[in-house]
Amino acid sequence: MEHSPEAHTRLTAELARKLKRPEVYRWLVTSGYYPESYVLPPCFVVTKHPSFGKRYFTHTKKKFVLKESEFQEVHFPKTELTDRTFGIIDPELHSDIAATIAQNWKTIIAALFHRDNKVCCYSFPVPLDAHAPGRIGGLRSGRMIYEFIEMAENDIASVAHKFRYLIKTDVKNCYPSIYTHSIAWALHGKKVVRKPANRHNYSFVGNRLDKLFQYSNDTCTNGIPVGPVASDIVAELVLSGVDRLLSKALPTGVLVVRFKDDYRILTKSEADGRAVIKALQASLKEFKLELNDEKTEVHRLPDGVFRKWVSQYHAINPRPKAYYHFKRFREVYLSVLTIDQDNPGCGVIDRFLADLVNKEYGLRVELKKRTLPKVLSLLLMLGDRRIKAFPKVLAIIESILRTPFGAAHCDSIVEHLDEFLQRLSEREQDNRYLIAWICYFLRSNSLESKLTRKYEFSDPVVRATFTSRSTIFSGAKDFKLFSGVKDVSKKVRLLRYLDVFKPQ
16 A cells, blocks of 8 residues: 555545535534543533434525524633633534535535645544545544644655655644635635625535634634534635645645644755745735744754654653553653653653553553552642643543552542642632543542532533533533433543543
């Protein structure tokens, strides 16, 4: 089998074309409704939705009446000072968005994989299964990200010998900057849609998606929510429009690869690299987007092809699947912290946590009465170091609890979490994410009665998790968007739910 960016794009297009419209709709309104698994606990799950073909808001050529709504915001602490905000769309508006995408699947695929597009993309939002063409795969979005990045690196490495330079860059503040009118530009062409007769012609699917996204965001034309897969598809549409413009200006002998809003440009000369960057800036401008100058890097090949932290991790942990006695756990742990410090925002902590778990979701870590408090403390500090990894830390603690040894030391585990929750609850607005996950953990393991104080929370996501009852978009009677915490915990373990790196 050929391994190259061009071959990957051809295979992705082939598999995407074979998906059936009702299946695309079903997946978008269920698995694709909420953000990826590390954002919300598993009680936020869609178990009821209308059938494909249902429309909540009808249109004519000149009229499209929608209700105004706002996202339910979910706050994820990106740094100590800033949050990344995810959005949950009103389910009726979201259902119509999903139905519009599914009904016009061939049109959307034709735009995403346009014959004039020379940019190779590695971020198709819907999981595809090469072993079962026509069916949607089982990967969660978090796992897809890591697997696509690794695939892109390997495919780039296979052709990198033909080039001398690698330029890395990305789009500045991509999702919040997407101009909703540009959805129609990407699908139908800017000149066509901007004609006076076509600006409000809802026969154009792009115009309908434009207005649906506006009305799901308080009628704003700037920004789409981060989280729903429907947003990922729209972002891909807009960036594919950018890519087609860029393709017209590419010098001969240049390869451009894109993963979401990250670009990798391979050239034979620095001059060609500068020309491509200038062309990319101009193409983005046509869609009211900007290049992130601060994140633009030039590498002399082979530098830059692979992520440095991956090699560093293998160097300090060459046998990651071997059993972790406490001394080995501690030494690898300390080395992981060093790698994380040298490579801010990398996935080394996620990788280390995944290696503590085998493919049956059992632990490879030695547990003794003497070392258990140390292991718990070190794990919680790791979750504090990389907030995104905190749910995985809780998943490992849950796995400890479900062993005879862990059950015998349940009080010690709860004591650690109780003290942590008390500190966090003093500033609920700043710690909503962590509190929601601790509440899920305690309730799902029937430990809430062991807490030393009573809590009341104001944030709707935290409150829903703590009380096991949600009022978020509760008026949408055709949908069930939340399940009881204890019911969910009987069906899915946290380790399986959060398997960003597949255990081996």
